[in-house]
Amino acid sequence: MKVIKEKHSLAMRWAHWINFPLLGIMIWSGLLIYWANDEYEVMIFGHRFIKFFPEWFYNLLHIPHRLSEGMAFHFLFMWFFTLNGIFYVLYTLISGEWRELWPQKHSFKEAWLVLLHDLHLRKTAPPQGKYNAAQRIAYSAIIVMGAGSVWTGLAIYKPVQLNWLTWLMGGYHLARIWHFALTLGYVMFFVIHVIQVIIAGWNNFRSVISGFEVINEPPKPTAHDEEKS
Structure with missing residues (x-):
């Protein structure tokens, strides 16, 4: 028997869907700023393996020479x-939903089993509540990453006025590296998140929009069934 049950609150859905375009704008405007001094690359024994980012990437997105525009949008x-x-974190703390989000004692071990199940290398997935172990780790990590982006961003934005914060972040240059690395982390998270949504199916995606999901429950025994037993 199919039953409609509430899964995600309005506050959670609001924060989720508001954050999506906000993060997109932050990444886009951050790239406009980064283009003014795109110094990061991966070199091993003098050989360049990765350059962040190649010329064609900026030309494709029409990024070159828009520093002031990027700073205006970013700030x-x-x-x-x-x-x-802040709203989302306060909501999870006050409502108690943090208990569903924060990783548990065996979450890291179970997350590996979830991955094996998603890759069809394991038949059964470990038991889960509202979120599985992999989701708990990912959703908790994204909160920590968000805080890290704000702290490192402020350290870069106001290195003189907030010199104590810049010092805590390891100095201006290290804070900029952390800020850049966190941006790459967001992109990786987005790709993995979309794959997880596809694997979870339409019912799970619909619940993030409407707040409700359709689940199959065994029919409740009637008085006639109890008499038979």
Whole structure:
């Protein structure tokens, strides 16, 4: 018997869908800023393996020579990004939903089993509640990453006024590296998140929009069934 049950609250869905475009704007405007001094690359024994980013990448997205535009968007929308993050964290703490999100004692071991199940290398998935072990780790990590982006971003934005924060982040240059690495982490998270949504199916995606999911429950025994037993 199919039953409709509430899965995600309005506050959770609001924070989730607001954060998606905000993060997109932050990454896009951050690239506009980074283009002004794109110094990061991976070199081993003098050989360049990766350059962040090649010329064609900037030309494809029409990024070159838009530093002031990038700074204007980045410094404006960072406040909305920060406020949305604070709202979400406060909501999870006050509502008690953090218990469903925070990794448990065996979450890292179970996350490996979830991965094997998703890759069809294991028949059964470990038992889960509202979120499985892999989701708990990923969703908790993204909160920590968001806080890290704000702290390192402020350290870069106001290195003189917030010199104590810049010092805590390891100095201006290290704070910039952390900020850049976190941006790459967001992109990786987004790709993995979309794959997880596809694997989970339409019912799970619909619940993040409407807040409800359709589940199959065994029919409740009737008085006639009890008499038979």
